[in-house]
Amino acid sequence: MVGIFKKILSKLFKNIFKKKKQLKLGIYGPPNGGKTTLANKICEDWLGEEMGTVSNIAHETREIQIKEEISIKHKGKELKFNLVDTPGIATKIDYEEFLKSGMKENEAKTRAKEATKGVIDSIKWLDEMDAVIVVLDSSKDPYTQVNITILGNLEARSIPVLVVANKIDLKKADIKKIQSAFPQYEVIGISAKFGNNLEDFYDALFKVVK
Amino acid sequence: MEIQHLNSIKRINKILTLVKQNKIVLLEGKLKSHEETELIAKTMEEIDSKFKGIEISVMHSSIKENTILWDKIKEAVLNFLLGDRKGFTIIGPANIIKEIKQDPEKIQLLLEEASSKKKKGD
Numbered sequence: 001m002v003g004i005f006k007k008i009l010s011k012l013f014k015n016i017f018k019k020k021k022q023l024k025l026g027i028y029g030p031p032n033g034g035k036t037t038l039a040n041k042i043c044e045d046w047l048g049e050e051m052g053t054v055s056n057i058a059h060e061t062r063e064i065q066i067k068e069e070i071s072i073k074h075k076g077k078e079l080k081f082n083l084v085d086t087p088g089i090a091t092k093i094d095y096e097e098f099l100k101s102g103m104k105e106n107e108a109k110t111r112a113k114e115a116t117k118g119v120i121d122s123i124k125w126l127d128e129m130d131a132v133i134v135v136l137d138s139s140k141d142p143y144t145q146v147n148i149t150i151l152g153n154l155e156a157r158s159i160p161v162l163v164v165a166n167k168i169d170l171k172k173a174d175i176k177k178i179q180s181a182f183p184q185y186e187v188i189g190i191s192a193k194f195g196n197n198l199e200d201f202y203d204a205l206f207k208v209v210k
Numbered sequence: 211m212e213i214q215h216l217n218s219i220k221r222i223n224k225i226l227t228l229v230k231q232n233k234i235v236l237l238e239g240k241l242k243s244h245e246e247t248e249l250i251a252k253t254m255e256e257i258d259s260k261f262k263g264i265e266i267s268v269m270h271s272s273i274k275e276n277t278i279l280w281d282k283i284k285e286a287v288l289n290f291l292l293g294d295r296k297g298f299t300i301i302g303p304a305n306i307i308k309e310i311k312q313d314p315e316k317i318q319l320l321l322e323e324a325s326s327k328k329k330k331g332d
Contacts, residue, residue, distance in 0.1 A: 091250055092263025092304035109259070116254040123247045143312045145266045149250070152243040 022069065025081040025209065026129040028122065028154075030146045031058040031088030033135040034166040038192035039065070039085040045198075046070050051085055057101045059115035061087050064125055074202045079209060086125060087118030089146055126153055131160045131209040138165035138189060139172035142181040151182060162208040165189040168196060218242070222249045225301055226256065229264055234302035240268045241299060249301075261303070267310035269317050270297025 027035045039051040052065045065085040072079045093115045098108035132154055136142055154161050163182055165175045168189040175189040188204045190197045213221050222245060228235050241249065246266070253264050300310060300319070311318040 089250065090263070091253060091266055093254070093257055094262040094304070095259065112257070116257050119254045120251045123251050126247070141311065145246075145268060145310070145312070146250075148268065149243065149246040153247050156243045 023081040023130045023209065024084055024128055026084045026086060026125065026132040027135060028086055028126075028132050028150055029088060029135040030137075030144065030150075031090055032056070033088065033137045034192045035088065035135045036061050036065075036085055038133070038135055038164065038166065038190075039067070039083060041192045041195060041198070042070065042072075042083060043067050046072050051083070057098065057103075059088060059090075059093065059111060059118065061085060062111070062114040062118040063087065064118075064121050072202065072205075074206060077206055079206060081130075081209070084125065084129070086122040087115065089119055089122050089150060090115075091146060093119075126157065126159075129154075129157075129159050131162075133162050133164055133205070134185075135164045135166050135192075136178055137167050138175055138178060139167050139170040142178045147181075151185070160208045160210075161185055162204050163187045164192075164201065166192050169194050213237070214239075218245050218248065221245065222252055225249065226252055226264075229301055229303050230256065230261055232303050232306060234300065234307065237299040237301070239299065240270060240297055261305075263304040264301055265304050265307040265310050266299065266301045267312050267317055268297060268299045269312065 027039055029035050034054075036052045036054045040054065043049055043051045047067065047070060051067050052061055054060060064087070067083045067085075070081055070083050072081075093112050095105075095108040095112035098111050099105065103111065134147075134150060134154070136147060151161065151163075163178065163185040165173070165178045165187050167173055168175065169191040173189070175187060179187045186204055186208070188197065188201050190201050213224050216224060221241070225235055225237075226249070249264070249266070257263055300317070306322055307319060308322040309320040311320065
């Protein structure tokens with residue numbers, strides 16, 4: 001009886017807290033899809049500052065990055081949220097891959113260790129998200145288990161998802177391939193780097209995050 | 211090897227133990243979505259200079275939007291009867307499996323062999 005009462009009280013407190021908390025918008029995806037580039041673009045547009053560093057070497061973002069109280073005003077509507085940029089989710093991390101980009105062995109091993117922790121943190125944070133932008137590289141094959149696992153987990157948690165096909169400025173970009181891989185989601189093609197098609201992106205974001 | 215009766219944690223530990231022994235695991239059906247992320251998280255904990263991680267791929271038929279009603283009913287019945295036992299899952303060590311390419315129709319397993327690559331089967 002006491003247990004049941006405790007559960008009800010705890011749920012009540014959670015709900016009160018939930019109403020007051022800021023919406024968390026997560027950016028998820030495999031490494032090097034352009035998550036931080038998109039996060040930077042959003043922050044530049046609406047806060048006037050960048051969020052994190054970007055690099056061509058995978059696993060540049062190895063810690064969860066949060067920018068609080070971003071307010072987007074678009075076509076007469078307003079959306080307020082905390083933006084959470086997450087490390088890329090991968091099933092393998094090989095420090096030798098970092099050596100190829102000119103890193104020293106110790107540096108590469110440290111980066112690999114930090115990257116593994118980053119993946120674990122990204123997974124842990126899934127439960128915290130109210131909505132998620134999944135950023136995929138439109139020049140790469142979308143049929144990967146990491147992509148399927150991320151989307152499957154978001155679906156299982158009933159978290160609203162917007163799939164972004166990034167890097168449409170590249171010759172190999174193929175938005176249709178991503179659309180046919182994940183037909184149940186709205187897919188918006190953008191270039192976060194060059195700011196292409198961001199109008200459509202913000203339109204879709206407002207639709208997904210109601 | 212029967213792992214269906216094991217709980218999620220034991221299943222993941224069993225799979226990871228086998229993969230770390232350089233074995234490729236072929237599972238009937240698929241892991242639950244939370245088990246997949248748990249497997250990835252556990253894999254990350256185990257990564258060191260020898261163990262580079264895993265490659266994983268799930269092959270299962272999924273219903274297409276333009277499927278006729280009869281096929282949709284068949285799919286629903288199969289889902290009800292087989293649940294997570296539908297399709298199959300391949301999990302292997304990343305130092306042996308270079309890449310698993312998949313699309314809705316086929317799976318390609320690209321194996322790592324010393325410094326050369328070997329393509330094995332469709």
